[in-house]
Amino acid sequence: MGRSPCCDKVGLKKGPWTPEEDQKLLAYIEQHGHGSWRALPAKAGLQRCGKSCRLRWINYLRPDIKRGKFSLQEEQTIIQLHALLGNRWSGIAAHLPKRTDNEIKNYWNTHLKKRLNKMGIDPVTQKPKTNALGSATGNPKDAATLSHMAQWESARLEAEARLSPTSTLNFVENTNTLANGLINENSMELHEMGAWFRQDSSYRAVENMNMEDYSDMMVWESGDHQQWSSMAAPAENLNETSYGNSSSSSSSLEENRNYWNNILNLVS
């Protein structure tokens, strides 16, 4: 019953791969394809388990892998998708061609998470930390506003990703200055975080949607979604535009622009 027995792990090599092993694996897969990972090591003459071979191929040997420093746009995509998907690295990797989930996970844990912390943003919730905001402006109302911004941004991205698996990437490509405050480690100040949220992101994303997608988003928006439900506009000193209310489907793009401009004024 079931599949054939699992690999016998006795006598199998572990640890770093040698160039010779890499060559054997590469040569075999180029000629035959990987087929069953379980059966591959014996056929390729490797003293490894199939799992180890698969990992080595996917994360290192595959020809369509881009290695080296992450670009600004890639960083933006990771940050935004992490806000949306959490630690679903394979999901995030699907939006970053030629990058592996393992590489993205490592990059997040060693670079981006620290950077967000340094900016006063909780990397888990992606919401501004209260004390950081308070110290920057001294106004608790501003903290509430930024929290609202973070929630809106997160929810917007979720809607966008739901509408199209590639939309987030396209969106990021169109916003080449987004997240400058995150990228430049030497100038992480609160007003830059505000700029990160503000820079054309929301209304441009809405503008780029076709009407079908936009109405789909609005239908979803009016539903009983957990994130949207907590998105009542927090600050009286903003225009009355409210993204969390289904009645906002009548809001014009101009109102959206005003909304973000108001936020910039608050945080700059």
Place this chain on the structure above:
DNA sequence: AATCCTTGCAACCGCGTTATA
């Protein structure tokens, strides 16, 4: 120069999901 500490990343491990008999 030697030692300790920190950082980055490749690779492993465990577990949930999927496929198969």
Place this chain on the structure above:
DNA sequence: CTATAACGCGGTTGCAAGGAT
């Protein structure tokens, strides 16, 4: 439908390299 093994994913570890003391 059930049992079982393979697959795939995310968390974690271990080690090499570089920096600090």
